[in-house]
Amino acid sequence: MAEERELILKLGQKITDRIGVKVTTKDPEYWGLAGVITDEMAEVALSMKVRAPATAPQIAKKCGKSLERTEELLQEMSVIGLIEYNWENKDHVKQYILPMFVPGCAEFMMMNEKQVEEHPELADFFENMSRLPLEKITPMVPLGGAGIGMHVIPVEQAIPATQQSVSVEHISYWLKKYENKYAVGACSCRRQQRVRGEGTGEIEGELCIGVGDMADYLVETGKGRYIDLNEVLEILQRAEDNGFVHQITNIDGEDKIFAICNCAPGVCNALRTSQLFNTPNLSRSAYRASVESDKCVACGRCVEFCPTGAAKLGQKLCTKDGQVKYPQAELPDAVKWSKEKWDPDYRDNAKINCYDTGTAPCKTACPAHLPVQGYIKMASQGRYMDALKLIKNENPFPAVCGAICNRRCEDACTRGTIDEPIAIDEIKKFIAAKEINEKDRYIPKTVNHEGKQFEEKIAIVGAGPAGMSAAYYLRCKGYPVTVFEREDKAGGMLLNGIPSFRLEKDVIAAEIEVLKTMGVEFRFGIDVGSDVTIQQLRDEGYKAFYIAIGARGGRMAGVPGEDAKGVMSGIEFLNKVNKDEEHMKLSGKTVVIGGGNVAMDVARTALRAGSDDVSMYCLESRDEMPAAKDEIEEALEENISINNGWxxxxxxTENGRVKAVVLKKCTSVFNAEKRFAPVYDENDTITIECDNVLLSIGQQIIWGNLLAGTKVELNKNGTAKADPVTYQTAEPDIFVGGDVYTGPRFAIDAIAAGKEGCVSIHRFVHKGHSLTLARDLRHFIELDKNNLDIEEYDNAKRQRPGRKSGDAASTYRDLREIFTEEQLKTEASRCLGCGATVVDPNKCIGCGLCTTKCEFDAIHLSRDLPDASRMTKSEDKLKKILPYMIKREIKIKFNKDKK
Known part of the structure; x- marks a missing residue:
């Protein structure tokens, strides 16, 4: 055990602002200093008064050391971060300050990167000193923070011009006050969390701006670099774009700040007061957000960026009992406050998207949770490009999905309880088609919060919807991304497994072209595992892998004769047709086995490939068939017979070729637990003569040598084992998504998985970041459609798109038209507008970020709490706290007596 150092104990006791604490060697005030501060430095510091400026000669006289030695020590202590300095005196002489721990030396020490790497305990030291002093005092702090820490300052454009504001509430005021004196450095809080292994994907970067003499201090001690006003404004804008909260220091009164921070939710020690302790008075601005429900379309952008979880999705429609009443967080203003009132899971709880009573069913039902109400409203207003951008926040392939989506949003649509659901997919298809036909297409920005590219190379294996979705979002974050694909074109099952009459190849190509323009690299004709191994790619510098090769193999039935000529899996058949429509032909009579969407595609393609007659046989009854209703209807329209229960x-076979297929009666498909467990009557059979049998009874994953040499494990069905939230496998740098994890599903499921893969990989490649902490789990709840009071609505009928001329059964071209503009507006008017954002005023800190994300002018700030703009010197904090504390105690007693 190290020997107790008395001078360090004294120094820790001197600086701490924990009330009534006798510092011991077990306290952070001691061990946080002991590793980096020498006893000689402690002697100098102990000769200084806390937050009282003194020149080097004055300090030398008090500590009894020579001026030369004192100046050497003061310089070392400044670099370490124990002290700061400025020139704020009439003679402009350099003077040194021994600050508090926070804001002060604990965070200055964190700014010295090399020091933190050598002494990682400094991260715990900073975390403790930003939390422990506040545990007892925070509930007693009045609006304005009483000069204790940091103060939220709203996004300037969010401050209403019609409301009176004071200068200190404007960033521009402070920038002008410290004109031409700015420096930027890494964020201490982000670094702290990264070193502690509790990073939440917010990379430390250069985000904290020192102003005035603090700028000189940061540069001269190696903690930052000078920047001009233009770069300051760029940093502030990037911060707002990424959802970071502007805060200013609030310990020097109304005439002085020394930093403007751009704070990450779930990471910032100052914001934690509003979340962990549920005491927002310490840091909130004078403003609070509120929503104009009539304008809100529940797109969820404000919810996504709200740093405290104050904004959540609720419903706009009235229930049979009237408007829904939403809960508000309890505040300590008139209530005894203790740990039971805290929220230890505040980082995760701030990411809860909606209230328990639910929100719009369309957003809830969509696997990618598209902002359906939002893009419908934009489309109705003719804002087609805005609508497209809104869609692409969640789905980079709207044209593809407009053609093939299984429309779970429409199945859930509230309008369906009145007449028919909104034609959501047709509206999306119209929006996407508008953009595809535009000369100038929407290309997203590909930079991160630092305004430059990341260096970590990411490999995507498989150019299907999951892989390309991951590539798209990783590229948006600024990563160098390479997609490896064994085929000679991108698209995966979109290209090779879906016939052109449902999804034209030029539609796929157009949306993939966007990825190429963004800078995603595609390497075709490479079979990872055979042509190159995962380890070889690691050796080339790839830091993470997203495997999304899809389920490209068709399953056979395991019955006698299935190896005969004329028998093929449906997947293999579709693949051949998609690669060569002109020459892949069938003749005679074709039997398709299966009742899913793929089987429908196979049957309809067989007709176009030349079959004289196509019939389908499946186990399920008509009501049980997994195929979409519209696909069944289209198959029947093309005179394809569907036979259920076989x-x-x-x-x-005859001479090695198929002659007929024998089918047996299926008496039940599912067992009592609703699991697939077919039961047959082996004696009840039929024999169907045919020339071709296409088996569309399932798909399988063909791994090849891809996983050789890795620790990735597989399930019995051939899918990869991975964490259900992060998609990380037993091999830490390998993530999976799409069909290789879930088994065969739909394109929209794969797209949603690709975005989540991006979130995980971003966190993984940066050491110290948790894959789950403060992660948006994208959990939405559907409102109760049986408890709605809907009296007024547009009574227009559901619109149907037209069809191009031609015989559908004889062409591979997609004959489906898109809506006309008139149809689109008519259909959009049918939307009931189920959802809306609701803001809890007790959790709102008035940062204004929500207003910058709203495309509908539906959420605004109002200056409800003018007292929150008061700024106080730290030395005067008790003058502010004591009167408020007395008033609060009276309120608490009154409430107790009342009860």
Whole structure:
């Protein structure tokens, strides 16, 4: 055990602002200093008064050291971060200050990167000193913070011009006050969390701006660099774009600040007071946000960026009991406050998206949780490009999904309880088609919060919807991304597994072209595992892998005769047709086994490939069939017969070729637990003569040698084992998504998985970041459609798109038209506008970020709490706290007596 150092104990006791604490060697005030401060430095510091400026000669006289030695020590202590300095005196002489721990030396020490790497305990030291002094005092702090810490300052454009404001509430005021005296350095809080292993994906970067003499201090001690006003404004804008909260220091009164911070929710020690302690008075601005429900379309952008979880999605429609009443967080103004009132899971709870009573069913039901109400409203206003951008926040392939989505949003649509659901997919298809036909297409920005590219190379294996979605969002974050694809084109099953009459190849190509323009690199004709291994790619510098090769293999039935000529899996058949429509032909009679969407595609393609007659046989009853209703209807319109309740027993062959298929009666498909467990009557059979049998009874993943040499484990069905939230496998740098994790699903499921893969990989490649902490789990709840009071609505009928001329059964072209503009507006008017954001005023800190994300002018700040703009010197904090504390105690007693 190290020997107790008396001078360090005294120094820790001197600086701490924990009330009534006798510092020991077990306290952070001691061990936070002991590793970096020498006893000689402690002697100098102990000769100084806390927050009282003194020149080097004055300090030398008090500590009894020579001026030369004192200046050497003061310089070393400044670099370490124990002290700061300025020239704020009439003679402009350099003077040194021994600050408090926070704001002060604990965070200055964190700014010295090399020092922190050598002494990681400084991260725990900073975390403790930003939390422990506040645990007892925070509930007693009045609006304005009483000169204790940091103060939220709103996004300037969010401050209403119609309301009176004071100068200190404007960033521009402070920038003008410290004109031409700015420096930028890394964020202490982000670094602290990264070193502690509790990073939340917010990379420390250069985000904290020192002003005035603090700028000189940062540069001269190696903690920052000078910047001009233009770069300051760029940093502030990037901060707002990324959802970071502007805060200014609030310990020097109304005439002085020394920093403007751009704070990350869930990371910032100052914002923690509003969340962990549930005591927003310490840091909130004078403003609070509120929503104009009539304008709100529940797109969720404000919710996504709200730093405290004050904004959540709720419903706009009235229930049978009237308007929904939403809960508000309890405040300590008139209530005894203790740990039971804290929220230890505040980082995760701030990411809860909606109230328990639910929100719009369309957003809830969509696997990617698209802002359906939002893009419908924009489309109705003719804002097509804005609508597209809104969609692409969640789905980079709206044209693809407009053609093939299984429309779970429409199945859930509230309008369907009145007449018919909104034609959501047709509206999306119209928006996407508008953009595809534009000369200048929407290309997202590809930079991160630092305004430059990340260096970590990411490899995507598989150019299907999951892989390309991950590539898109990783590229948006500024990563160098390479997609490896064994085929000679991108698209995966979109290209090779879906016939052109449902999804034209030029539609796929157009949306993939956006990725190429963004800078995503595609390397075709490379089979990872055979042509190059995962380890070889690691050796080339790739830091993480997202494997999304899809389920490209078709399953066979395992019945006699299925190896005969003329028998093929449906997936193989579709692949061949998609690669060569002109020459892949069938003749005679074709039997398709299966009842899902793929089977429908196979049957309809077989007709176009030349079959004289196509019939389908599946286990399920018509009501149980997994195929979409519209696909069943289209197959029937093309005279494809659908026969329910039959499964394959044997394929009869002649001279090695299929002659007929024997089918047996299926008496039940699912067991009592609703699991697939078909039961047959082996004696009840039929024999169907045919020339071709196409088996569309499932898909399988063909791994090849891809996973050789890795620790990735597989399930019995061939899917990869991975964490259900992060998609990380047993090999830490390998993530999976899409069909290789879930088994065969729909494109929109894969797209949603790709975005989540991006979130995980971003956190993984930066050491010290948790894959789950403060992660948005994208959990939405559907409102109760059976408890709505809907009296007024547009009574227009659901619109149907037209069809191009031609015989559908004889062409591979997609004959479906898109809506006309008139149809689009008519259909958009049918939307009931179910959802809306609701803001809890007790959790809102008035940062204004929500207003910058709203595209509908539906959320605004109002200056409800003018007292919150008071700025106080730290030395005067008790003058502010004591009167408020007395008033609060009276309120508490009154409430107790009342009860």
């Amino acid at each position: 499964g394959p027993k044997e394929i009869i």
